[in-house]
Amino acid sequence: MTLLTVDPQAIDWARAQFALTAIYHWLFVPLTIGLALIMGIMETCYYRTGKDFWRIATRFWQRMFGINFAMGVATGIILEFEFGTNWSNYSWFVGDIFGAPLAIEGIIAFFLESTFVAVMYFGWEKVSRGFHLASTWLTGLGATISAWWILVANAWMQHPVGCEFNPDTMRNEMYSFFDVALSPYAVDKFCHTVTSAWIIGAVFVVGVSAWYLLKNREAERELALQSMKIGAIVGLISSVAAAVTGDESAYRVADVQPMKLAAMEALYNGGEDQSLTALAWVNPFQQPDYKNEAEAPMRLAIPNGLSILATRTLHGYVPGVNDILKGYTRQDGTVEPSAQEKMERGRIAIAALKEYRESNGKDKEQQLAKLKDNIQYMGYGFIKDESELVPYIPVNFWAFRIMVGFGTLFILVFAFMIFLNWKKKTASQPINDGGQPFGPYPKWLLWLSIILIPCAYIASESGWLVAEFGRQPWTIQDMLPVSASVSDIGSGAVATTFFLFLTLFTALLIVEINIMLKQIKRGLAL
Amino acid sequence: MTYLFLQQYWWLLVSLLGALLVFMMFVQGGNSLIFTLGATDDERKMLINSTGRKWELTFTTLVTFGGAAFAAFPLFYSTSFGGAYWLWMLILVTFVVQAVSYEFQNKQGNLLGARPFQFCLQLNGILGPLLIGGAVATFFEGSNFLVQKANLLSLTDDAGGGLIISSWANASHGLDALLCPWVLILGFALVFLTRILGILFFINNIEDENIRTRGAERLIGQTIPFLILFVAYICHVLLKDGYSYDPATGVIVVEPMKYLHNLIDMWPLAVILVIGVFLVLYGIIRTIRSNTYIGGIWPTGIGTVVTVLVLLLLAGWNNTAFYPSTADLQSSLTIINASSSEFTLRTMFYVSLLIPLVLAYIAYAWRSMDRKKITQQEIKESHHTY
Numbered sequence: 041m042t043l044l045t046v047d048p049q050a051i052d053w054a055r056a057q058f059a060l061t062a063i064y065h066w067l068f069v070p071l072t073i074g075l076a077l078i079m080g081i082m083e084t085c086y087y088r089t090g091k092d093f094w095r096i097a098t099r100f101w102q103r104m105f106g107i108n109f110a111m112g113v114a115t116g117i118i119l120e121f122e123f124g125t126n127w128s129n130y131s132w133f134v135g136d137i138f139g140a141p142l143a144i145e146g147i148i149a150f151f152l153e154s155t156f157v158a159v160m161y162f163g164w165e166k167v168s169r170g171f172h173l174a175s176t177w178l179t180g181l182g183a184t185i186s187a188w189w190i191l192v193a194n195a196w197m198q199h200p201v202g203c204e205f206n207p208d209t210m211r212n213e214m215y216s217f218f219d220v221a222l223s224p225y226a227v228d229k230f231c232h233t234v235t236s237a238w239i240i241g242a243v244f245v246v247g248v249s250a251w252y253l254l255k256n257r258e259a260e261r262e263l264a265l266q267s268m269k270i271g272a273i274v275g276l277i278s279s280v281a282a283a284v285t286g287d288e289s290a291y292r293v294a295d296v297q298p299m300k301l302a303a304m305e306a307l308y309n310g311g312e313d314q315s316l317t318a319l320a321w322v323n324p325f326q327q328p329d330y331k332n333e334a335e336a337p338m339r340l341a342i343p344n345g346l347s348i349l350a351t352r353t354l355h356g357y358v359p360g361v362n363d364i365l366k367g368y369t370r371q372d373g374t375v376e377p378s379a380q381e382k383m384e385r386g387r388i389a390i391a392a393l394k395e396y397r398e399s400n401g402k403d404k405e406q407q408l409a410k411l412k413d414n415i416q417y418m419g420y421g422f423i424k425d426e427s428e429l430v431p432y433i434p435v436n437f438w439a440f441r442i443m444v445g446f447g448t449l450f451i452l453v454f455a456f457m458i459f460l461n462w463k464k465k466t467a468s469q470p471i472n473d474g475g476q477p478f479g480p481y482p483k484w485l486l487w488l489s490i491i492l493i494p495c496a497y498i499a500s501e502s503g504w505l506v507a508e509f510g511r512q513p514w515t516i517q518d519m520l521p522v523s524a525s526v527s528d529i530g531s532g533a534v535a536t537t538f539f540l541f542l543t544l545f546t547a548l549l550i551v552e553i554n555i556m557l558k559q560i561k562r563g564l565a566l
Numbered sequence: 567m568t569y570l571f572l573q574q575y576w577w578l579l580v581s582l583l584g585a586l587l588v589f590m591m592f593v594q595g596g597n598s599l600i601f602t603l604g605a606t607d608d609e610r611k612m613l614i615n616s617t618g619r620k621w622e623l624t625f626t627t628l629v630t631f632g633g634a635a636f637a638a639f640p641l642f643y644s645t646s647f648g649g650a651y652w653l654w655m656l657i658l659v660t661f662v663v664q665a666v667s668y669e670f671q672n673k674q675g676n677l678l679g680a681r682p683f684q685f686c687l688q689l690n691g692i693l694g695p696l697l698i699g700g701a702v703a704t705f706f707e708g709s710n711f712l713v714q715k716a717n718l719l720s721l722t723d724d725a726g727g728g729l730i731i732s733s734w735a736n737a738s739h740g741l742d743a744l745l746c747p748w749v750l751i752l753g754f755a756l757v758f759l760t761r762i763l764g765i766l767f768f769i770n771n772i773e774d775e776n777i778r779t780r781g782a783e784r785l786i787g788q789t790i791p792f793l794i795l796f797v798a799y800i801c802h803v804l805l806k807d808g809y810s811y812d813p814a815t816g817v818i819v820v821e822p823m824k825y826l827h828n829l830i831d832m833w834p835l836a837v838i839l840v841i842g843v844f845l846v847l848y849g850i851i852r853t854i855r856s857n858t859y860i861g862g863i864w865p866t867g868i869g870t871v872v873t874v875l876v877l878l879l880l881a882g883w884n885n886t887a888f889y890p891s892t893a894d895l896q897s898s899l900t901i902i903n904a905s906s907s908e909f910t911l912r913t914m915f916y917v918s919l920l921i922p923l924v925l926a927y928i929a930y931a932w933r934s935m936d937r938k939k940i941t942q943q944e945i946k947e948s949h950h951t952y
Contacts, residue, residue, distance in 0.1 A: 099949060106669055106950070113622070114665035117629055118658055124636065124647025125654055128732050129718065131647070135640025136906045143637035144917050146630030151924045154622035155931045161950050162619055167934050175931075206907070210715040210731075211640075213907040394719040524718065527648035528733035537655055544659070548666055551677050558675030 049531035051523050054126040057538040059508070061118050063501060064545045068112035070500055073187060073234060074241015074274075075105045076180025081270055087173045097263050098176070099164070100564060101245065106161060107555050111548060118541065126534065128527035130515050137203045137214040138193055141221070145189035153182030187237070188230050195226035197516050198507070199296040205415055207396055207408065212519070225292050229507075232285035235278040236500050239450055242275030243489075243496040246457070248560055250489035253478045260563045265468045265479045268489075269461055276454035282447060287349065293510070294350035294358065297517060299429065300510030302361045303436035305346060306336040310360035310368075316345025319441070324434045330361045336437075361433075365426055377417075379426040386421025389414035419519045428521075431512040439502040439509070446499035453488065457481065570813075572911035573901040574883060576638035579918060581878035583631040584702065585871045588756065589763065590624040591695050592863070593617040596764030597664070598691030598757075600684065603768060603780050608942050611672075611951065614687070616771045616940055617764070618668040618952040623928070625665060637914055641713065641904035642889055645732035649711045650701070650740025657697045664690035668952045691764075692757060699756030703749040705881040706803050706825070708890035710735040710742060713897040735893035752799050758792035763870065766853060766863035773939035778860070785854050803880075804829065809887035809898050818887055818898050828884045839876040845869025 079101050086094030120142060124131050131138075159167060159175035167175070196202075202219030203212045214220060249264035249271065257264070294301045302310065306322050308330040320336035322328060328336065347356040351371055359368045359376075367378035377385070389411055396407035423429060461468070464480035471477060478486060511517060515525040596617045604610030636643040647654050663686035670676050671683035713732050720729055736742055743749045765781040765788065772778070808824025811817065821827065829836045849866030852859050882888035887898035905911065938944075945951050 103950070107673065110666045110669045113625060114662040117625065117661060117665075120629055121632055121647060121654060121658055124632075124643045125651055126648070128644040128648025129730055131636065131644035132640055132715075132731050133718070135636055135643060136910050139633070139637030139640050139643070139906065140910055140914055140917075143630070143633040143914060146626065146633040147917060147920060147924060150626040150629055151623075151928065154626040155928050157622055158619045159931050159935060162948070163935060164949070165944075166938055171934065209907070210718060214910050214913070217909075217913045390719055394716070397716060397719075524729060526730065527644075527651070528730040529648070529651050529739065530737075533651060533739065540659070544662065547678075548670075551670055551675075552666075554677050555670060555673045555675040559673070562674065 047531050048523075050529060050534055051526050053531050053534035053538055054526050054529075055522060057126060057534055057541065058119075058122055060538060060542060060545070061115060061122060062504065062508070064541075064549070065112065065115040065119050066501060066504055067497060067549070068108050068115065069183075069187070070237035070240040071108045071244055072105065072112050073180070073183050073237035074239070074244065075101055075108070076176075076183055076241075077238055078241050078245055078267075078270060078274060079105060080177045080180050081274070082267075083173050083176050087169055093262060093266075095164075096564060097266060100263060101267070102160065103559055104244075104248075104556065107552060107559065109157065111552055114548070115545065126527050126529070127515070127525045130520060130525035132211055133520055133525070134200075134203075134212050134516055136211055137196060137200075137220060140214070140217070141189040141193040141196075145186050149182050149186035149189060151182075153179055153186065156182065184234060187234055191230045191233055192221055192223070192226045194507075195223055195229045196220055197514075198229075198511055199223065199225040199292070200516050200519055201225075205418070207393055207411060210393075210397075225296065228285055228289045228292055232282060232289050232503075235282040235285060236503060238274055238278035239282060239447075240496045240500055242271040242278060242454070243450065243492050245271035246275065246454075247490045247493040250481070250486035251560065252563065253481065254483070254486050254490075256477055257563060259565070261471075261479075263564060268457065268479070268481070269468075272454045272457035272461065275450060276458055279447060279450040279454060283451065286444070286447070290349050291352065297510065298359050299361065299364050299431065300436065300506075301350060302359065302364060303431045303433045303510055304440040304506060306433055306437045307346070307358065307360040308333055308335060308362055310358045310363045312347065312355050312357050313344055314346040314350070314356075314358040315341035315343045316349060317341050320437075322434050322437045324438055326434070327430075328433055330430065330433065361430055365429065379420070379423075379429050382417040382420040383423050383426065385414040385417040386419060386423070388421075389418040390421040393418075417518075419514065419516070419521060419524075422521045422524045423513065428513045431510050435509045436506055439505040443499050443502040443506065446495050446502075450492070450496070450499075453485070453492065456485070460485075567912060567915065569908040569911070570902075572908060572915060573905045575915060576634070576905065576911055577882040577888070577901045578879065579921075580631065580634050580638060581875050581882065582871075583627060583634055584878050585874035587624070587627045587631055587698070588759070588874045589867045589870045590620070590627050591698070591756075591760040592763035592767045592867070593621050593624045594664075594691045594694045594764070595757075595760030595762065596691070596767055597687040599761055599764055599768075599784070600688065600691075602784060603765070603777055605776065605780075608945070609774065609777055611945050612772050612774060612777065612940055612942065613768060614668065614671075614684075614952050615945055616768055619935065620767075621664065621668060625661065628661065638906055638911060639899070639901070639904040640906060641732070642899050645711055645713060645899060645904075646701075646704075646709070646889065648732055649734040650704070650709060650743065651734075652738070653697060653701060653740030653743060657694065657701070660686075660690040660693045660697070664694070672952060691760075695756040695760040696753040699753035700743055700749045702756075702878075703746075703752035703799075704743050705878070705888055706806070706808070706890075707743070707746055707748055708809075708892040708898075709740075710738075710893045711891050711897060712894050713891070713899070748799065748802055751795050751802075755792055755795035755799055758788050758795065759870065761788045762792060762850060763863065763867060766849060766866055769853060770860045770863045771936060771940055773941050779857075782854055782857075785850060789850050789854075803877075809890045809895065810885050811887055811898075811900050811902070813885055813902070816900075816903060818895050818900070820895070824886060825880050828880045828886060831884050832879070835876045835879060838872055842869045842872030842876060846873060 083098040156175040156178040160179050201223050202216035203214050206213045245267050249267040252260040252264040318340045320339035322336050344354050350358045365379045369375050392407045392410035460480040466474050467476040467480040469475035513521045515522050600613050604613045667683035667686045671680040769778050769781045804826040807820050807822050809818050810821040845865045846869035849862035853862035887900045889899035891897040
């Protein structure tokens, strides 16, 4: 018996296309969210003090915001419609739940953002200072609310709640909107993602400002120093918050997506008193032999760290890849069946559903009862081989470490900058008044600030790689695999649009980066 | 609130979003006329900056239309977008290139120069309305798709199923729609309508005698083909067969002159349609006849919204299949078989109560920004222009 008749290449191309669009989209959105906060702070300073410096500073960062904003919008529309174009089965199977956050995002967030962004750009001489300030904050609020709803949708894919399968309509249907909208998984995801976006805004502002100081740009010196101060404060608060929310996210992943955690940790065989891997050798280009290897080679680990992270207890049990495949007992005593058993029960559920739809009377009731007994594992019925249930470990392992590593570095750098600002207050004064050309910052720190800009993007994208690669093979965790989610489109068609978008987005990204660099070089000159 | 009420309510809202989108496509229509109405660089810059302050709203309306369709009628979303793949991809690509064209075209460091981006604005200005008009026409003309929910349970090759619920019955994936003359007629009607709206918006939004005079002159050239195409399509729709369903059994049958029957059965819609068409014509004619009248965008815009709304309601209300399948009658989508569950529609109903608030702040911001019209002086002195 050959399972699944969908062209596997079409599935891969659909995945690649969605990943491409999401990665590009996430290059622009975090800067939009992050800069919106910093612009809001600066314009509030202008509103409160009336000092023209703050108006000029706000408008400068607004110029950067504007260049970036359009690309976020352009890539975002493709993402939304790709759910329909490339994931047709998915759109029906869970559209009853998944569509609602997207619609609410449009009604509540996008209109807020798109209405007030025009006032923010063009309204300086047309509306009052108060209305303009409100518009700047509302633009940022719109972007943030938009993030809320799309992350609610994404969190639901990671941990589906508030819904049940309806055998008559052949789809999942929502029964609790609040379970979906306020799922703890969604709350953590939102907090972690938005704070990570603020980090990007802060790193960008600090990096650009550092360049002005290194270049001894007198006209932009005050802009740079004030921006670095605000950027460092925003950066430190948000990177600490990202660490806290990240820890909470990992705890929830351990509970609802143990395979993702095992892949992030390259934990092949779990147990109690598990240590947290700081570093190990996991070949980036090859799925490790998790069945036969005891653990990843050259492993440096923090004793009991993983048990604390995953269970909040020193000796807690954490399952590894093999434990999850073979079945294990959770901390609370519940038994998690083996992958084979889940796959078998999944096929029973699918067969019962088929019988249910084709039968009448008493037999229908029997099939319904059988379906209900096994519905929890219906998604596993689409899985061909248990090895499919293991995500690609190298990507999860390394992406997680890159994200955490850079996140830690950001905390240290921002804290050091704030310390220098506090310690060397006079260095920020005008040069003819005792100030230093680089302000309170040593030259190496300014260079590091510039280098950190791409690092922040790499860290942020790595976070998404962990989130999405770790969920594989599922589109919706344990409910619907990627292979059963696609549209009836040939691989050639999807490959064509993949390369179309790749070319288009790359060309536009190159243009955007070049414009951005020119605008930075131009500085405050009109 | 019954389930049926919620289904009809959500068809009304999706239709309203579609109608608002057609109105907001004055941005596209205006962009397609940049080189016709703008004789100098300064004039063209005013035109681009005029639509450039509204494009985000058009974009958002399109996205929200998609989101609302997904939330309220997921089977339509999965069938149409997944099936008419090329048609929707073409629409999306033209909107993507439009989104960046404003900001990028005149910025230092733009490696490609201004021309490609101006071309993209014009491309979107023509193809956007044409293809969206074509997509709307498929609500009446039908599309070549099959819906078989049991396919999801076909795990094996020998079962003969393809696992995928909605499939297109030919290899063109939506491009076949463009071979239907009636699809093209509605598509081009929309192109001319958006150009009319674009001209009226420029006349209202830009304080420049040359542009206003040129715009009023060009109105006639857009209005005549629009009227011919629009009237032809309306006559065609009212006389053609439509798909109706039995609300008790869900069985779909072909009904001659279904849309005419809908108009008669729902006679208030007929009255509203007449008012809509009158308003469209009133705004155009008064603008052509008067040198001082600059408010034509409002009656014509409101008339457009009302007219399109009525057309879309005719497609979905009164037991009509709003997305007919030409491949399999029973695969056709109705607001009953394609909708979300009662719970979701009810939840979304409460969210939709925020829409008046959204419309109110849009109107307030619009009025605040457009109180002072765009002038050459403003464009020259402004720090942020496209």
